[in-house]
Amino acid sequence: MNAPRSIGSARAGLGEWYIQRITSIYLAGFTIYLVLRLWLDPLPDYVAWRSWFAQGPVRLAWGLFIASLLVHAWIGLRSVFMDYLRPAALRFVASLLVGFGLLALGLWAAQILFASNT
């Protein structure tokens, strides 16, 4: 057998690689912001915590954080599955479950953020 295997879509891998880096930069930046924010100006009780979340920009920043986190988790878990899970059927089922699981977490997070706007 000398026929080459399909090399698939040449762009797909690079795209994932890139998205993993872009999301990581937002995740790291937001983490640093969060640590500094809570350290320099702590939110000591429910009222302070809740009114911080009631601000639009704060919820937007959290929303971007959670979205980046879920995308980052998806690409990361997919590459772990592709390296260690055999046969392909097992990989498919694991990706399916993780994909829907992360999507569900995203919808749940959106619900939490929309509900805390007052």
Place this chain on the structure above:
Amino acid sequence: MEKNKTRPVFLNLLQIRLPIGGVVSILHRATGVLLVLTLPWLLYGLQQSLSGPAEYAAIMARLTTLPARVLMLVLLWMFAQHFFSGIRHLLLDLDLGMEKHAARRLAWLTLAASALVLVLAGIAL
């Protein structure tokens, strides 16, 4: 491409000694997978903390118990290790720290940084 069926394969995981860069790389993966598994609980905690004063107080009370503190420290260490080894990956992408000794120092540095975060958090908690 014909596979060489007689090529030597050495995969005894107990005898393979990974260089420190390999250890940190595996740690990045392991902490990443474990951190994803904690997401449902973190999201539940966020939801409860924002749903009302009583729920907020209940979550806070649960977080001050000893098992919760230990779990939080483990979680924080995993996050810090993933954070620093992630920065290591970004630096390697930029061709920084590629030389053998610099690469080993960088890998050790991620372990030292996450250990420092663990100590500081241990004092604060």
